[in-house]
Amino acid sequence: MENREIFAGVNSIKFNQRFKTDEDCYSYIAAIKWEQGYECKKCGNTKFIPGKKLFSQRCSKCKYDESPTAGTVFDKIKFPILIAFHIAFKISTKKKGMSSLELSHEFELRQKTCWEFKWKIQQAMQSSLNYPLEGEIHVDELWIGGPEEMKRGRSKGSKKLVVLALEKIPEGVGRAYAQVIESASAKEFRVFFSKHISTHAKIITDEWKGYGPLKKEYPGLEQRKSNDGNAFIDLHVHIMNLKGWLRGIHHHCSKDRLQGYLNEYHFRYNRRNNMNTIFDLLLKRMVLNKPIRLNMGISKGYLSAYT
DSSP: OOOOOOOOOOOHHHHHHHHHHHHHHHHHHHHHHHTTOOOOTTOOOOOOEEOOOOOOOEEEOOOOOOOOOSSSTTTTOOOOOOHHHHHHHHHHSTTOOOOOOHHHHHOOOOOOHHHHHHHHHHHHSSOOSSSSBBBBBEEEEEEEEEEEESSSSOOTOOEEEEEEEEEEETTEEEEEEEEEEEESSSSHHHHHHHHBBOOTTTEEEOOOGGEEEETOOOEEEEEETTTGGGGGHHHHHHHHHHHHHHIIOOOOOHHHHHHHHHHHHHHHTTTTTTTGGGGHHHHHHHHHSSSOTTOOBBTOOOOTTTO
16 A cells, blocks of 8 residues: 555644544554555455445455454444544543543543543553663552542552553653552562563662562662662652552552553653654554453453564
């Protein structure tokens, strides 16, 4: 296919001018889906003719007709594709995102519908795992808990443990990643480190014993006294901002969904200096990643084109 026209920017007026109808959205999805060329999912044939519906492609050999949304996160959504684009744009470009309640009011959808679709978006926001943190990395754990979306009152015994890594750069702070963990043990830390931190990095943690065994694999790991957080100022500012965002916007800390919110926060955070392309990147992930069933956890069953 020809080079596609990428939507760039965070201006809502320009967004509304670019995406006025469902057809505009289907065209954009089709351009992403077949940007590298067409290949029939049934027989592997690379030649096609126009399908029955607009922007669909039909295999010239087996006659399989494929829509732009088939096999994507947009597959079988319960509301117009134009609204789905608006939701993805709001969540990716607004500094604090939007809660499912806010989305429900703005787009006149059931809150549960918005909550479910937002969860799918959050899965597309998880790290590609292609660019581990390098240089000087600060690591710490935090507890997250409190009120939950879709539930009244405070959840009981619902605080969750999270490990967070922050990259220090000459200009200040670079990227950051966070992951829900079961315990502050070397076993749990090792999984997180292997996903997000280069073995060549200079890693600085507090003196918690769970980090000690990782020094064999990460020779640059150094443990220092925390001094009530004063030794890790940037890390603790990040933690306070993350907790403030969760409390102030979402009130959602259920264990099975918390990782999605960590994904969302850091997807925007890590692209805060490159917001012009954040919506297109999110759309690309939502198109190239496999459909997500609502009973799928992050750690099982989610297939990403970026891992």
